[in-house]
Amino acid sequence: MAVFEIVIALLLGGAILAAIARRVSLPYPALVAIAGAALALFPRVPALVLDPELALALFVAPVLLDSAFDASQRDLRKNWRTVAGLAIGAVVLTVVFVAVVAHALVPSLPWTAAIALGAIVRRRMPRPRRRSSNNYGRRIVFWSSSRAKASSTMPARC
Numbered sequence: 224m225a226v227f228e229i230v231i232a233l234l235l236g237g238a239i240l241a242a243i244a245r246r247v248s249l250p251y252p253a254l255v256a257i258a259g260a261a262l263a264l265f266p267r268v269p270a271l272v273l274d275p276e277l278a279l280a281l282f283v284a285p286v287l288l289d290s291a292f293d294a295s296q297r298d299l300r301k302n303w304r305t306v307a308g309l310a311i312g313a314v315v316l317t318v319v320f321v322a323v324v325a326h327a328l329v330p331s332l333p334w335t336a337a338i339a340l341g342a343i344v345r346r347r348m349p350r351p352r353r354r355s356s357n358n359y360g361r362r363i364v365f366w367s368s369s370r371a372k373a374s375s376t377m378p379a380r381c
Contacts, residue, residue: 237282240258241255252290255286317344318342321341321344322340325340
């Protein structure tokens with residue numbers, strides 16, 4: 224089977240699983256994950272290698288978008304500190320982790336450049352136009368401040 228037919232079959236299977244999940248009142252992302260893990264155990268299932276961008280656009284983004292629409296505004300208001308703390312923590316942790324790994328892999332890389340690299344690296348998540356991306360803005364702040372520091376400490380190229 225070609226990749227297109229397999230992707231269509233997976234999307235159809237996901238729609239069927241979503242209908243089943245609604246009927247038995249289970250969260251369908253969990254049901255889809257369980258079905259995917261069970262499908263991986265069958266020996267004759269064809270191996271499929273998808274481009275990560277395609278997999279993100281076809282499978283992950285719709286699940287996240289639907290979950291965002293189903294999220295309770297009351298619960299978000301009640302837990303705004305936790306949500307904001309996790310969002311900011313995720314940005315800082317990503318920047319620090321990428322900077323440490325980049326500096327470990329390339330010891331001659333200055334820390335400021337490694338932090339700039341950590342600020343640039345991000346997951347490509349489709350964002351609705353009506354929402355502002357605070358995480359993206361925080362990464363830009365990290366990137367611009369580390370870029371300014373790096374340009375002041377790195378020698379000019381000839």
